[in-house]
Amino acid sequence: MASEPEHRYQLRDLEEALQKSPADLAAFLSDTHPADVAEWLEELEDDDARRVLGALPVELQAEVLSFTDDWRVGELLTLIEVPQLVEIVEELPADEVVDLLARTEDAKSEEVLRQVDLERAKGLRELLAYDEESAGGVMTTDFVTVPLDISVGDAIKEIRSEEGPASEEEVGVFVVDKAGRPVGFVSDRDLITTPIHTPIEEVMEKDLIVSKAGDDQEEAAHQLAKYNLSALPVVDETGVLIGVISAEDAHEVLQDEVEEDLYRLVGTSIEDPTRVSVLHRVRHRLPLLALTMCGGLVTASILYFALGSTGSSGSGRTADILRFLPIIIALAGNVGVQSSTILVRGFATGEISPDRGAAVVWAEVLTGLVIGGICGAATMIAAAYMEGGGLSGLQFGASVGVAIVVAVTWASFLGCTVPTLCQRWGIDPAIVAGPFLITLSDISGSAIFVTVAALMAVTTAH
């Protein structure tokens, strides 16, 4: 991305390094931020990805994986053998291990669990048992607690004596009573600035907000955000502290929640919409679009029966055609907004870099074509049947079907190009992605429909 400092390496630098010796590749990678390596892994072929991972020491492999997007982690895990995975697992905090294992085939994950330290495996199995969408599913069990009756200096000693993978997200310690229930929280900053002989009870924050392991993860994340906490304690049924949700993880949950709402709102796949295959896109969008299509057929029927019975003049060819206009503009509008939403968010998150733009647009337009083809064919049959079948019914149905294919494909093309041009011209693409785009799609859908109908009437008249 152009916005990054110039000394940062780019994907093409890695591609150059891949041409050189393993030692050169290792040297290049050691000079690069793991988050950048993670981003590149999302673009590389599996073979190259395997070489990159292989050239990294195991701590960095673990770190790179923790930066990699979930969809790619799942794929990369199939490239990593069990012994290597065991080493990686030993480097990561528990909640990230659980995320990794949840994305590994069951047999392999079981094999890994059998090879890690017994105590740790027990903890991991417990974490794995929580619903992924619950507070238990997002918490980590790697955290430090201190008893209530010690001093600040002793608490610092406790932190120093803790072993195991340290998490960068740890910013304080929870104080627990004798039964293990959380009674206070002290930030690292307070530990540093308070005289060491002060009893911990005097410096700790007492008014704790707690979450239960079975609570919804979004509810827990909203609590953390509302009370501006740096960590949210998670307790079991008896009130004993069993885990901690970091602010970082809670914010990720909230961010995902609103992204999901946004994609659900337009009826498209909620995960990695710029990366998934055309088939995946079609499969995700088709159910709601089929509903849109059925709704359009209901509308056409309502118009047929209602207008036939209002005593207005007989329904000629023009009226016949117009009854199917709602179905066309509804389908085109939907598909257009799906494409534009994906582009808008892709630009906003930086996921659509300049060199990926064309691929995303191509996949979206192809998706539009396939969806248009399926809905067009189905509507053609329905329209032909509703018009009484026969050659004229079929010809009529074909006009409607062809118009749908063209209008839907065109709408997804508009949905890609309008936000792209806005992005290039420095206009916020989100402003044009919704109502403006639907209006464009409505107008052009109508124009396409009447043009197709006219052309087909001319063609078949010969």
Add this chain to the structure above:
Amino acid sequence: MASEPEHRYQLRDLEEALQKSPADLAAFLSDTHPADVAEWLEELEDDDARRVLGALPVELQAEVLSFTDDWRVGELLTLIEVPQLVEIVEELPADEVVDLLARTEDAKSEEVLRQVDLERAKGLRELLAYDEESAGGVMTTDFVTVPLDISVGDAIKEIRSEEGPASEEEVGVFVVDKAGRPVGFVSDRDLITTPIHTPIEEVMEKDLIVSKAGDDQEEAAHQLAKYNLSALPVVDETGVLIGVISAEDAHEVLQDEVEEDLYRLVGTSIEDPTRVSVLHRVRHRLPLLALTMCGGLVTASILYFALGSTGSSGSGRTADILRFLPIIIALAGNVGVQSSTILVRGFATGEISPDRGAAVVWAEVLTGLVIGGICGAATMIAAAYMEGGGLSGLQFGASVGVAIVVAVTWASFLGCTVPTLCQRWGIDPAIVAGPFLITLSDISGSAIFVTVAALMAVTTAH
């Protein structure tokens, strides 16, 4: 909210406390989390809000304000006199002061700046000069730096010697060279766990990601999120460290960004959509809906000219009516999705609590009615004109206009009730908010249109 622990007080407890003596009110408030007080301030009348603020000690006033939503902060600031505001300003970190002052009238803000410590006022004025949307606009200047040539123990002493409002968001210190350029970062946790005689250079993270003060705040926030940083240093043109963006603030920027995209996508107000007045809603949505309406009129014209020239049978009353169907379903669909989006997000963020549901629905339906009325009247005139004017043209236009009012109001009612029912039945409201709702709105819009047209034809035939 039902989800909160039972020992937490509710708004009705505060309302009870407001009936009692000032001492009782103060006692009640001292027992309550500032985030809860902030939430209640959003519901209270100004007079009660003033009493609540007045009953709090100044540190808590500052804390409550830092938890309060921006829209309400602006209103509350008008209730606070300058001397009190000066005291509050002294309690808050610089970035929050700047947010407060940006929401105060210029004269009052100037008065406050004249009364705070000279050195601090200078820093605040510098911060106020940055574009609110830039990295400089979101950074704070209250942070600790340490020089490169000291030990961990000395760094800890530096932190202890710092005065001024401590931020809970501080989780480490930046190391700067002699020119003040950032060269490293050490987390508080590392300071705690490293032997005190270790040179700071050995423990600091060296590979810093930095942001420039003029960078877009969203770009800076994306950098922090990508590299999973706990704080992002902000530098001036010469590379000198002038501020820090906390992870907390960066995540807020990212969250706001995607929320804004979501609301922009449906063409509605991006700030506090469940709270603003009906007039505000109408004013925000009308421009894009006017575009939708114009698009619908273009569509109607295309259909008129194209179908008139395809050689199909003459356009009777049925065809005339159908040409205006796209405009009706486009307006109704848009308005319906606006309502449903606001409801869906309101439920997700918890902003629509059970006792506010009815008020939000009422405001949305009223908004639908006003928008329907305006767009209906405009379309009536256009349709009457397009149909050649006269009594029959007017009657036709009136059918279209009335149908728009009814269909748009009905769509916003659907947009409110469908997500509400889903929420009650435990279905994710986001799934029905988009295409499903548009389909419902399309079908019912068509039915409303033909019914209105039929009724008006009957009425005027008498």
